[in-house]
Amino acid sequence: MTTLAPAATRAGSGSSSPARRGASSVPSLLGLAPFAVYLLLFLALPTLIAIGSGFIDDDGRLTFENVAALGDPVIVQTFWNSTWLSLLTAVIGAVVGALACYAMLGLPAGGRMRSLVDAASGVLAQFGGVMLAFAFIATMGLQGVVTLLLRDAFGIDLFAEGAWIYGLPGLILPYIYFQVPLMIITFMPAMSALKPQWAEANLTLGGTPFGFWTKIGLPVLAPSFFASFLLLFANAFSSYATAAALASQGSQIVPLQIRTALTSETVLGRENLAGALALGMILVMAAVMWLYSLVQRRAARWQR
Amino acid sequence: MSAAATRVAGSTSGSSSGATTGYAPGRGIRWLIGILVAGTFAIPIVSMVEFTLRDGEGHSLVHWAALFDPANAQRYQPIWIGLGNSLALSVVTVAIVLFLLAPTMILVNLRFPHLRRMFEFVVLLPISIPAIVLVVGLAPIYLVIGRSLGTGVWTLAFAYGITVLPFAYRSIQASIDATDIRTLAEAARTLGAGWPTVLVRVLAPNLRPGLLAASLISVAVVLGEYTIASLLNRQNLQTALVVVNKQDPYVAVILSLAALAFAFVLLIAIGRAGRTGGRQRRKQSPS
Numbered sequence: 103m104t105t106l107a108p109a110a111t112r113a114g115s116g117s118s119s120p121a122r123r124g125a126s127s128v129p130s131l132l133g134l135a136p137f138a139v140y141l142l143l144f145l146a147l148p149t150l151i152a153i154g155s156g157f158i159d160d161d162g163r164l165t166f167e168n169v170a171a172l173g174d175p176v177i178v179q180t181f182w183n184s185t186w187l188s189l190l191t192a193v194i195g196a197v198v199g200a201l202a203c204y205a206m207l208g209l210p211a212g213g214r215m216r217s218l219v220d221a222a223s224g225v226l227a228q229f230g231g232v233m234l235a236f237a238f239i240a241t242m243g244l245q246g247v248v249t250l251l252l253r254d255a256f257g258i259d260l261f262a263e264g265a266w267i268y269g270l271p272g273l274i275l276p277y278i279y280f281q282v283p284l285m286i287i288t289f290m291p292a293m294s295a296l297k298p299q300w301a302e303a304n305l306t307l308g309g310t311p312f313g314f315w316t317k318i319g320l321p322v323l324a325p326s327f328f329a330s331f332l333l334l335f336a337n338a339f340s341s342y343a344t345a346a347a348l349a350s351q352g353s354q355i356v357p358l359q360i361r362t363a364l365t366s367e368t369v370l371g372r373e374n375l376a377g378a379l380a381l382g383m384i385l386v387m388a389a390v391m392w393l394y395s396l397v398q399r400r401a402a403r404w405q406r
Numbered sequence: 407m408s409a410a411a412t413r414v415a416g417s418t419s420g421s422s423s424g425a426t427t428g429y430a431p432g433r434g435i436r437w438l439i440g441i442l443v444a445g446t447f448a449i450p451i452v453s454m455v456e457f458t459l460r461d462g463e464g465h466s467l468v469h470w471a472a473l474f475d476p477a478n479a480q481r482y483q484p485i486w487i488g489l490g491n492s493l494a495l496s497v498v499t500v501a502i503v504l505f506l507l508a509p510t511m512i513l514v515n516l517r518f519p520h521l522r523r524m525f526e527f528v529v530l531l532p533i534s535i536p537a538i539v540l541v542v543g544l545a546p547i548y549l550v551i552g553r554s555l556g557t558g559v560w561t562l563a564f565a566y567g568i569t570v571l572p573f574a575y576r577s578i579q580a581s582i583d584a585t586d587i588r589t590l591a592e593a594a595r596t597l598g599a600g601w602p603t604v605l606v607r608v609l610a611p612n613l614r615p616g617l618l619a620a621s622l623i624s625v626a627v628v629l630g631e632y633t634i635a636s637l638l639n640r641q642n643l644q645t646a647l648v649v650v651n652k653q654d655p656y657v658a659v660i661l662s663l664a665a666l667a668f669a670f671v672l673l674i675a676i677g678r679a680g681r682t683g684g685r686q687r688r689k690q691s692p693s
Contacts, residue, residue, distance in 0.1 A: 130517040137510035140502075141528065144568050148543030149535055155542065198443065205439035208430030221673040225666060226447065232632050232644045233662035236651065237450040240457035240659055247453035279450065282443070301429045314429050340536030343632040347648055357538040364542065364637060380539040391534040 153384060156377030168378040177359070181382060183270060184355040188338035191277035196331040198278075199285020203293040220290075223283035235347035238276045242267055270354040276344050281334050288333055292326030292401065325401035332394040336387055356383055451666070458660045469656035481650075482657060488646025491559045495642060496625045498563035503574045503624050506567070508617060511575070512609055515582055516591055529575040532568050537633040540565070548638050559640050566634070570627045574620035577676075581616025585609075619676045626672050629665065 159165040171177055202219075209216050241248050244265060252258040266272055296319060304314045342357040353359045356379060363376035431439075459465040472478055507529075514525050532540075544565055551561050587609055594608040610617065632644035643665070651658035 130513060133513045134510060134518070137506055140506060140564075140567070143547070144544075144564050145528075145531065145535075145571075148540050148547060150543065151546055152539050152543035155546075201439055202443045205431055205436045205443075217674070217677050221670055221677055224673040224676075225669045228626060228630055228669065231630050232647055233630075233665060236647070236655070236659050236662045237454050239655070241450045241453035247456050248449065279447070282447070296429065311429060319429060336534065340538065342536070342538045343644070346632070346636070347651075357536070360538050360542065361637065364545065376542045380542045383536055383539050387534045387536065 149384075152377060152380040154377065155374050156379075156381045158374060158377075168374050169381065171375055171378055172382050177379070177382075180354060180356050180359045181386075184339055184357075185386075187270065187273060187277065187355060188335045191274060191281050191338050192331055192334035194278050195281025195285050195334050196289075196327065199282045199330075200289055200293075200327060202282065202286050203290050206290065207293060207296075219286065223286045226283035227280055227287055231343040232347040234276050234279060234344045238267065238272070238279075238348065242272075242275070268348065268350045269352075270349070272348060273345055273355075276348065277338050277341070280341075280344075281338065284334055284337055285330055288330040289326060292323055292330075296322065325397050325403075329394055329397040329401050332390055332397065336390045336394070339386060339390070340383070451663075454659050454663055458656055458663065460656075470660060473657055473660060481653065484641070484646040484649050485643075485657070485661065488641050488643045491641055492629050492631075492643035494560055495563050495566060496628045498560050499566045499570060499624050499628050500621045502563060502567035503570065503620050504617060507571065507574055508578055508610075508613070508620075509605060511578055511582065512587060512605065512613075516588060526575070526579075530572045533572045537569060537631075538637075540568070541634055541637045544634065545638065559642070562635060562638065562640050562642070563628075565638075566624075566628050566631060569631070569634070570624040573623040573627065577619035577623060578613065578616040581613040581619075585612045587612070622672050622676045626669050629669070 156168045157164055157166065159167065172181075206216065206219060238246075240246055242260065243249065244261065249260050252260055261267070300318055300322075301311075301314055304318060305311075309317070340357070342361075345355055345358055346361065349355075349358060353362045360376050360379045360383075363379060456465075458469050459467070461468040473482065511525075514521055548561070551564075555561055590608055590612060591604050594604045599608065629643055631642065632648075635642040636645045636648070647658050647661060650661075
């Protein structure tokens with residue numbers, strides 16, 4: 103967003119005369135057409151269908167039956183599950199990720215250590231998928247390395263209360279595993295935008311390093327931290343692949359419920375429930391991203 | 407999802423703070439946090455490696471050898487088919503990024519600067535629309551596509567082009583912001599170049615770091631995509647891994663490790679591309 107300004111002023115002082123630009127703008131507009139058509143067909147249309155199909159019954163008539171299903175206790179429970187799973191992993195991911203960013207503070211941005219951490223975080227943040235599920239089955243599955251180690255060395259049975267790793271609680275650790283790297287990626291720019299001059303001013307005026315953090319550092323970073331937290335929440339809320347490959351017992355979170363609705367046609371005796379669930383997800387995501395844009399605007403103040 | 411996009415945005419705007427600052431953590435704390443976090447995150451990776459080395463009694467390379475044993479070719483065939491499909495999808499998706507997205511972005515920046523804000527809003531939308539939601543709407547569209555273009559796997563690339571849009575956009579836009587494309591284009595036009603020449607021979611080489619990063623990120627995203635392919639019943643690398651995992655979990659884990667290593671190398675390459683871009687910008691700024 104902040105990068106828009108210089109380009110815009112440059113455009114304003116452009117040397118081409120208005121007449122010439124006017125003459126060339128019709129073919130130029132045509133140049134935008136292919137991309138516009140592509141977006142219309144594969145972004146706008148699917149989104150509209152996804153939302154719209156929730157309002158249409160099997161015979162193509164308008165109905166509010168499916169949307170009403172969003173109030174069904176089963177569906178409410180799934181949305182609640184998705185919400186607390188996302189909240190919990192976002193909070194832990196944000197705190198641990200912020201600590202990791204703090205540890206990297208002062209390392210040169212182009213240095214070897216930073217590029218290594220950047221690349222590793224990039225890989226692990228994208229890792230949230232089928233392969234992450236495999237990783238955690240190899241780690242904490244019934245025959246996982248940690249499971250066997252705890253059993254043989256300490257006599258602790260991880261699964262004394264059932265194979266929770268294949269249920270909802272089993273998703274917590276894998277989700278944290280991709281949340282922390284995402285936090286590092288999104289929060290590090292804000293962290294390194296802290297100006298050394300502020301710390302110097304603080305020290306010159308008789309402040310302590312601890313005072314720097316409570317009076318300057320944390321207040322300045324708070325909006326960025328909250329913005330990153332919201333991104334993490336959205337990320338966990340929309341994640342599907344890990345859960346699909348890991349959770350074999352039921353459909354406890356919304357994306358899995360959508361899968362069930364798509365593949366078995368009738369959930370709760372209703373058709374087109376997938377559309378209603380998609381609508382619910384979009385509403386949550388829209389609220390989160392709206393909040394994000396508000397916070398981000400506040401955060402951008404200190405990053406110029 | 408938004409990971410790579412923000413990473414790219416961050417890497418270009420990140421100011422290098424001096425190493426000696428009053429608020430930076432001490433050596434001990436830095437190492438303590440670093441070792442704790444890195445150690446915890448290494449556990450699943452190490453576990454995967456140990457898991458693939460098991461052979462019932464002790465440890466050996468049995469499962470690694472089995473992957474390349476011609477006797478097992480039949481068994482692992484879905485993986486090679488899936489990998490082939492994913493690679494083909496990467497090529498088509500990168501083509502969409504390079505030949506559809508990039509020229510449109512240049513056009514918007516040159517001719518319609520007032521549309522930039524709206525354009526950015528639209529191309530960043532896929533971050534807030536989960537793939538699982540997109541699939542609900544894509545299913546009927548792909549029924550139509552199946553009837554007109556056939557059920558070939560390559561058509562999935564149209565959907566993937568949308569999912570990589572935010573990442574590709576940020577990489578390319580970072581390069582565009584670092585380059586004075588207006589002057590370059592005007593100069594080339596003045597010297598008699600047509601628009602195709604301007605795009606291919608003048609602008610593309612200058613935007614190379616951004617175009618390269620956009621392509622590499624697209625490849626990484628496409629190789630890891632599962633949601634859309636599995637729910638539209640197409641075979642790619644990830645769906646094949648799930649299938650094979652049911653008969654032979656060892657091979658699935660081995661291939662996951664390989665994919666991780668590959669993605670790591672890709673991202674290091676992106677970092678390099680970004681840094682050469684930064685150097686170029688510094689060189690230009692005094693003039």
